[in-house]
Amino acid sequence: MEKKYMVLTFAEYEEGLRNGKLLGLRCGSCKKITCHPMPVCQWCGGRSLERMELSGEGELTTFTVIRVPAEGFEDDAPYIPCLVKTREGPCVIGRLDYDAEQATQELIGKRVRMNGSYTYKGDKYSGGAHTCPVFEVAE
Amino acid sequence: MRDVAIIGIGHTKFGRASNTLLELFSEAALQAIDDAGVDLKDIGAIFQGAALPGFEEGQVTPPGFSAAELNLSPIPATRYEGACASASIAIREAAMWVASGEYDVVLAGGVEKALSMGTLYATRTFAMACHAPTEGPVGLTFPGVFAMAARQYSKNYGISIDKLREKMAHVSIKNHRHGALNPLAQFYNKLGDLKVEDVINSRLVADPLTLLDCCPFSDGAAAIVLCSAEEARKYTDDPVYILGTGQGSGGPLSKMEDLTKPVSRISSARMAFKRAGLVPSDIEVLELHDCFTIAELIALESMGFFGWGEAADATVEGLTDLGGKIPVNMSGGLIGKGHPIGATGASQVYWLVKQMRGEAPKGIQINPVPEYGMTDTLGGDLGTLCHIILGRTKK
Ligand SMILES: [Zn+2]
Helix, strand or coil: CCCCCCCCCHHHHHHHHHCCCEEEEEECCCCCEECCCCCCCCCCCCCCEEEEEECCEEEEEEECEECCCCCCCCCCCCECEEEEEECCCCEEEEEECCCHHHCCHHHCCCEEEEEEEEEECCCCCCCCCEEEEEEEECC | CCCEEEEEEEECCCECCCCCHHHHHHHHHHHHHHHHCCCHHHCCCEEEECCCHHHHCCCCCHHHHHHHHCCCCCCCEEEECECECHHHHHHHHHHHHHHHCCCCEEEEEEEEECHHHCHHHHHHHHHHHCCHHHHCCCCCCHHHHHHHHHHHHHHHCCCCHHHHHHHHHHHHHHHHHHHCCCCCCCCCCCCCCCCHHHHHCCCEEEECEEHHHECCCCEEEEEEEEEEHHHHHHHCCCCEEEEEEEEEECCCHHHCCCCCCCHHHHHHHHHHHHHHCCCHHHCCEEECCCCEHHHHHHHHHHCCCCCCCCHHHHHHCCCCCCCCCCCECCCCHHHHHCCCHHHHHHHHHHHHHHHHHCCCCCCCCCCCCCCEEEEEEEECCCCEEEEEEEECCCC
């Protein structure tokens, strides 16, 4: 049988996001979680990986409010990219579902949970549509 | 491996250019060749940094055409792409090839026409140096990346966002003051007398960074001629030697432990210091990658010039200005001089060589002439880092 190098492909990860699931990989060597998916463990480089589902919960570690968007995102501005440290360990990047005019430094450290996903339709450079997780403040 | 020297330098006026990419590069190249006093036919290879020529002029593989435009065909001519660090990695490779003995005299540099793209399209193409699968759909921009780093800096060191904005403003004030004195800078004779309020009250780009926290989009080119150190004095009385280089790679932002402590930059700087046999306190002038005000603070700490969380106050106290502990971006840096991304690393080297020859413009020359200088160049969202240490004497 042909060897399978991608236990969870990026397309499958994105499909999971669109179905409200944050999918990742558990490492057979160090037991830690990799998310978004990679061909090897993001912590130890281990290659014995199995699929799992993360809780979608975590802590907001940083964010910004984009006022000057890139071409293709003009209708979205202002919007809030954010980094979230998941309960399971890995960080993921996504958008924060929050009033941009009320977004202040106090948001950092707040508990958040994934409440959906955002799909950018793509432009002629992006190789099609792509999806990221969306988080809401959980406290 | 042989020691390598820089014997010629060239630099176009940064800002908006009507010349083609190829013409810009040729102008910088011919300046460098004239400055070195070498014959065109002595050039053994071209190492060219260019990040986005396909999007700027629909021009892929520009170095081959640059060789042709200089009547140097069919010598090897190669493009190096590391986003904003393209020219630095081109120079690093050029130095390696000369050190190996494969070539005796080579041309290295970079070129970009980013201002000509306009803000919206340029912002889109710059964002291509983000991790496309995860950061693409988020709509992340480069100011956005460093805005997120600024918020983490604020959190890490317990500095309120308002206080941090004031401290960051001093980076912009200093670099614009220097840039205003540099005739080749995009903002020559402009913005040389900014106040803290000017910076924090300018338009928000990505909260908390304002327009004056950001470097501009720019067109321009810079180039240098390198040769083996033993041949250098044949051409010039003022060779500047490449004492050590380093390079590092990052990854998606989500895989980074802390945006304010980029491992790619720490490891690249350490590699360069180790190769040069020097430590930060030996360096007397720095040209570093101030794409945003916060980026200068992160760079200074990552390279070991200040402790974690100390670069903000050091900047406010003037320790990074003329007469301070370590003068930083005397050329104006990316903020004051402009940032034609594929050319920036070569421009940084150009201005260090100027400093070491005592030829920097009035008001921004360090006295006495510095013995050791260092560049720091960052490509993408900390994806490609490169450091180059220069000295007036061989190791
Ligand atoms: Zn592992």
